[in-house]
Amino acid sequence: MDMESRQGNKSPSGMTHPNHRSSSKKKRARNCCLICLAVLILVGLLFLILGLTVFKAKKPVITVNSVVLRDLGVSFDITKLQVHLNVTLQADLSVRNPNRVGFKYDSTSASLQYKGQVIGDAPVPAGKIGSRETRPMNITLTVMADRLFSNSGLYSDVMSGGLPLTTYVKLSGVVRVLFKIHVKSSTTCDLYIDVLNRKLVNQTCHYKTNL
Structure with a gap:
């Protein structure tokens, strides 16, 4: 069975x-x-x-290596209490990408400011910085004189012998690791120009980066 x-x-x-x-x-x-x-x-x-x-995303760093006063021209219109000013600055920057992947940034501009007012700018074209690469950037900033005519404080500043200016550069881009990570890096430099001696006498820079 x-x-x-x-x-x-x-x-x-x-x-x-x-x-x-x-x-x-x-x-x-x-x-x-x-x-x-x-x-x-x-x-x-x-x-x-x-x-x-x-491969953790790290913050690209903008460093201002030097700012040089290339040209300074000052003339006064005493009857109108106005100053005609021509200033050209050259900023030597470097951008370091500490990541193991490339950092791709958008086109932007560097600006020259007088007490918060933009008085000059220069374009910064889009680009890509390779893995752990440091790229130099040379930017020339020139004052657009017509933007200063309405500023009443300029006359008294120049007459006192000093001119406070600020440079500002901001890069916005993407670091792609497993996915896209948006990164913003900026630098601000406060400058003081000795008008009488035609030289840059003080420079203080501040850096900021956001992931």
Whole structure:
């Protein structure tokens, strides 16, 4: 009886019953899916760990190496209490990208300001800085004299012998690690020009970076 019962689970040709084969295939398919899922999770965790450690996005840094007074021309209109001013500054900057991937930044401009008023600017074209690369930038800023005519404080400042100016540069771009990370880096330099001796006598710079 036992032999007949065991033989009843086989087809006449002696092969395993189709139900057993179907069950075995389902188990293999389920195991393959579980293995694939585990591999995907491990790969995802690996990329996450690398993104938070080795490839973690770092802040690009703008450094002002020097600011040079290239030209200074001053003339007075005493009857109107106005000053005609021509100033040209050359700023030597460097941008360091500490990341293991490139930093791509948008086109922008550097500005020259007098007490918060923009009196000159220079374009900074878009570009890309490679992994752990430091790129120099030379920017020439010239005062647009017509923007100063309405400023009543300029006459008294120049007559006192000093001219306070501010340079401002901001770079906005993207660092792509596992996904795009937007980065903003800026620098502001407060300058003081000795008008009588025609030279730059003081320079203080401040740096700011946001991820």
